[in-house]
Amino acid sequence: MTTEHRLGQVANYVDERTGAAAWMKKNLQKVFPDHWSFLLGEVALYSFVILLLSGTYLTFWFDPSAREVIYEGSYEPLEGVQMSAAYASTLHISFEVRGGLLMRQIHHWAALIFMAAIVAHLMRVFFTGAFRKPREANWIIGIGLLTLGIVEGFLGYSLPDDLLSGTGIRIAEAIIQAIPVVGSYLSYFAFGGAFPGEAFIPRIYIVHVLLLPGAFLALITVHLMMVWYQKHTQYPGPGRTEKNVVGYPLMPVYMAKAGGFFFIVFGVTAFIAAVASINPIWLYGPYTPGQISAGSQPDWYMGWLDGLVRMSPPIETYFFGYTVSWNILIPGLIVPGILFTGMALYPFIESWITGDKREHHLLDRPRNAPNRTALGAMSITFMIVALINGGNDLIATHFDLSINQIMWGTRFGIFILPPLAFVITKRLCLSLQRADRELVLHGRETGRLLRLPSGEFVEVHEPISPEKAYLLTSHEQASALELSPEDSRGVKRAGGIRNKLRARMSVAHSESVPKATATDLKEIESH
Amino acid sequence: MSNEIEAIKDPGLPAHVHRKADHDPVAARRAERQVAAMFMISALGTVIMIASFFIPDDVFVFVPVMGNQNAHQLGLGLGMAISLFFIGMGAIHWAKTLMPDQEVIAHRHEFRSPDSDRKEFVDTVKEGAAATGLGRRSLIKRTLGAAVGLSAISPLLLFRDLGPLPGDDLKKTSWKKGTYLVTDPGDRRIRASDLEVGAVAQVLPESDDPEHRKLNDIAKDAVLLIRLRPDEFNLDAERLSWTHEGIIAFSKICSHMGCAVALYEQTTKHLLCPCHQSTFDVTRAAKVIFGPAARPLPQLNITVDAEGYLVARDPFYEPVGPSFWGRISS
Numbered sequence: 001m002t003t004e005h006r007l008g009q010v011a012n013y014v015d016e017r018t019g020a021a022a023w024m025k026k027n028l029q030k031v032f033p034d035h036w037s038f039l040l041g042e043v044a045l046y047s048f049v050i051l052l053l054s055g056t057y058l059t060f061w062f063d064p065s066a067r068e069v070i071y072e073g074s075y076e077p078l079e080g081v082q083m084s085a086a087y088a089s090t091l092h093i094s095f096e097v098r099g100g101l102l103m104r105q106i107h108h109w110a111a112l113i114f115m116a117a118i119v120a121h122l123m124r125v126f127f128t129g130a131f132r133k134p135r136e137a138n139w140i141i142g143i144g145l146l147t148l149g150i151v152e153g154f155l156g157y158s159l160p161d162d163l164l165s166g167t168g169i170r171i172a173e174a175i176i177q178a179i180p181v182v183g184s185y186l187s188y189f190a191f192g193g194a195f196p197g198e199a200f201i202p203r204i205y206i207v208h209v210l211l212l213p214g215a216f217l218a219l220i221t222v223h224l225m226m227v228w229y230q231k232h233t234q235y236p237g238p239g240r241t242e243k244n245v246v247g248y249p250l251m252p253v254y255m256a257k258a259g260g261f262f263f264i265v266f267g268v269t270a271f272i273a274a275v276a277s278i279n280p281i282w283l284y285g286p287y288t289p290g291q292i293s294a295g296s297q298p299d300w301y302m303g304w305l306d307g308l309v310r311m312s313p314p315i316e317t318y319f320f321g322y323t324v325s326w327n328i329l330i331p332g333l334i335v336p337g338i339l340f341t342g343m344a345l346y347p348f349i350e351s352w353i354t355g356d357k358r359e360h361h362l363l364d365r366p367r368n369a370p371n372r373t374a375l376g377a378m379s380i381t382f383m384i385v386a387l388i389n390g391g392n393d394l395i396a397t398h399f400d401l402s403i404n405q406i407m408w409g410t411r412f413g414i415f416i417l418p419p420l421a422f423v424i425t426k427r428l429c430l431s432l433q434r435a436d437r438e439l440v441l442h443g444r445e446t447g448r449l450l451r452l453p454s455g456e457f458v459e460v461h462e463p464i465s466p467e468k469a470y471l472l473t474s475h476e477q478a479s480a481l482e483l484s485p486e487d488s489r490g491v492k493r494a495g496g497i498r499n500k501l502r503a504r505m506s507v508a509h510s511e512s513v514p515k516a517t518a519t520d521l522k523e524i525e526s527h
Numbered sequence: 528m529s530n531e532i533e534a535i536k537d538p539g540l541p542a543h544v545h546r547k548a549d550h551d552p553v554a555a556r557r558a559e560r561q562v563a564a565m566f567m568i569s570a571l572g573t574v575i576m577i578a579s580f581f582i583p584d585d586v587f588v589f590v591p592v593m594g595n596q597n598a599h600q601l602g603l604g605l606g607m608a609i610s611l612f613f614i615g616m617g618a619i620h621w622a623k624t625l626m627p628d629q630e631v632i633a634h635r636h637e638f639r640s641p642d643s644d645r646k647e648f649v650d651t652v653k654e655g656a657a658a659t660g661l662g663r664r665s666l667i668k669r670t671l672g673a674a675v676g677l678s679a680i681s682p683l684l685l686f687r688d689l690g691p692l693p694g695d696d697l698k699k700t701s702w703k704k705g706t707y708l709v710t711d712p713g714d715r716r717i718r719a720s721d722l723e724v725g726a727v728a729q730v731l732p733e734s735d736d737p738e739h740r741k742l743n744d745i746a747k748d749a750v751l752l753i754r755l756r757p758d759e760f761n762l763d764a765e766r767l768s769w770t771h772e773g774i775i776a777f778s779k780i781c782s783h784m785g786c787a788v789a790l791y792e793q794t795t796k797h798l799l800c801p802c803h804q805s806t807f808d809v810t811r812a813a814k815v816i817f818g819p820a821a822r823p824l825p826q827l828n829i830t831v832d833a834e835g836y837l838v839a840r841d842p843f844y845e846p847v848g849p850s851f852w853g854r855i856s857s
Binding site for chain 2: 244
């Protein structure tokens with residue numbers, strides 16, 4: 001019996017019991033477009049699976065308890081030291097459980113890769129305009145996953161209760177405590193009393209291993225089902241339209257590629273975990289509030305937040321005898337709140353500016369949406385400046401700089417550099433558009449020089465292929481919204497300022513270099 | 528106007544180019560062997576992993592660049608990495624060389640339903656809403672709203688016992704009038720002469736049960752002692768009287784976010800918090816000279832008892848640690 005025959009029998013068995021043949025046939029032939037940038041979301045998904053597997057393994061030995069124990073394990077420098085059961089069991093996993101250290105390192109590296117993949121995937125979706133109608137809801141789910149990922153990662157590296165992670169919890173506690181009116185109450189509820197207490201580790205454990213992974217599973221399922229149902233977006237190009245999807249069928253090509261890619265992501269994570277040490281908690285020692293290690297750093301996806309807190313000016317105000325810590329509230333809660341809300345609302349903001357309510361399944365080349373691309377570059381610059389300040393102590397020691405200079409540099413930089421990045425990126429995009437236009441109209445520079453009988457030198461240009469010419473000109477260039485302050489009967493519209501703002505943003509958004517057209521080409525040929 | 532301008536035409540999907548393995552059986556056979564070889568390498572990785580599991584954990588191997596590595600750990604990790612990575616490589620190479628690579632086209636339909644369906648949908652919703660009579664029966668609407676709103680209180684109530692109310696807990700430490708300063712670690716009382724000029728020491732309040740100090744207490748009680756030459760201080764008379772022979776005591780818990788302020792720079796007499804780089808000037812009662820902290824570290828008023836041991840003359844005059852809403856209210 002051949003393999004094909006046996007698989008056919010399985011299909012038969014399934015269909016006779018579910019009647020799923022028609023549905024299965026349709027979905028097994030589902031077409032997925034191919035592009036390297038579509039793998040970023042896959043990396044995030046596979047790292048999540050790796051996190052579930054390695055995390056479950058760790059729970060078999062980890063003891064999420066702040067109970068005091070005396071260490072008696074095989075790591076001699078800590079022999080006889082008082083520590084929490086959480087820390088002792090993490091040492092046990094690292095030193096006595098064979099493969100335990102590897103799994104810990106895989107878990108931690110996978111978490112870093114998970115967050116990096118989410119951020120890279122988010123940037124891909126943003127810069128190509130994949131968030132536009134009808135995918136706004138999936139964008140919001142994505143922002144939710146990013147936010148939960150940051151929290152989940154923080155809770156995860158807080159669990160071992162080493163000196164570094166305890167310091168992180170202390171900072172989180174200070175942020176909670178800074179919330180006006182209810183801060184100290186919330187903190188006492190979260191910690192079951194004063195910091196650090198004994199309630200916090202078991203509490204964040206259940207959030208880390210049950211509550212948030214459950215939320216992740218639910219959100220990721222919806223995220224993927226929507227991608228499935230709405231069909232994947234595709235890059236523009238010859239033969240690709242808003243009405244079709246060009247790619248490979250799920251069975252067998254996509255299954256083999258995606259399945260294989262899972263093993264590659266797992267393999268690479270295991271390789272990094274095998275050769276690169278991460279979070280060597282035995283070097284930090286158990287947590288005690290009176291001690292600290294120099295160069296305390298959070299994981300990278302928290303670094304920008306720490307950087308903002310570090311650069312904040314020392315402002316605290318008092319009124320009627322009550323304290324408001326702006327130096328914590330602004331960088332710790334207000335700015336991140338504005339950033340993440342703005343990010344979640346961006347699809348709606350953009351469609352309000354452009355007045356575009358149509359469906360979009362063809363992606364934008366970033367240069368063809370200069371305003372959006374510039375906004376993205378601006379946000380990334382903001383984050384990088386904040387992140388640099390989050391590592392200012394390490395940068396200072398490694399590059400022999402003064403911490404004060406880095407701090408002042410980023411304090412100004414956070415205001416100056418992002419707008420600068422906006423302007424530069426927008427100009428770059430427009431220049432690239434101009435280059436595209438030149439390429440279509442005048443062809444490719446071949447580098448071959450020709451001497452004319454008159455003695456003049458000219459460079460030979462070669463026309464580009466029709467496919468390339470189509471790719472460079474297939475995007476649409478919408479003109480700005482016409483929002484006159486008065487309606488057709490000359491009555492002033494309500495919300496004048498809003499309209500004015502919208503009109504101005506619409507003009508900025510639609511700024512572009514006219515793309516080359518067949519008419520232009522004919523005109524050149526006729527000369 | 529736009530009708531007159533003619534866009535560049537879509538030339539359609541480029542013609543499919545066949546791979547070598549599609550028409551050359553030798554190439555196809557070679558691709559098959561390559562895929563099989565990758566799966567074999569993966570199996571070898573698993574063998575390496577199994578073998579490494581039994582290497583004792585005190586065996587080290589030298590690896591260029593990385594230096595001496597624990598053979599057990601490295602073997603386990605590399606074996607696992609190889610076994611997983613090459614399953615993936617094999618599968619993808621298989622898909623790319625031997626499975627059909629002709630792109631196919633599927634059609635997409637606009638999500639918007641036909642207008643007749645949409646109208647029926649809206650009508651159904653309207654009819655349903657009308658049938659409940661919510662628009663007319665405002666008494667039901669209001670009481671329902673109130674009931675649902677109020678019911679949200681119960682989960683909040685159920686979480687009340689997550690922790691006690693803070694009361695004035697955050698404002699108190701174990702330091703009292705006459706509490707001895709003891710070394711941490713060691714729990715020994717300290718004489719002024721134990722501390723040389725320029726030295727720093729971490730101290731805690733003397734405890735009846737030093738073996739079982741609570742972290743909750745340390746989180747508020749930790750104090751740094753620093754000894755300068757008395758003429759190096761730049762303090763007002765009251766604060767100067769809180770020092771003893773050049774020894775000054777500050778809360779070690781940062782007034783910004785509660786980290787331990789542990790870095791002392793002897794030449795500049797600055798204390799630096801490693802978390803957010805708030806910098807405090809020891810000679811000026813820990814005045815903030817840089818960074819995000821808004822307040823100085825609280826100074827502890829110290830003196831010596833009859834035998835010359837350092838004691839607190841008073842409790843902390845203000846709450847230690849990070850700020851909170853009611854920090855300075857009574």
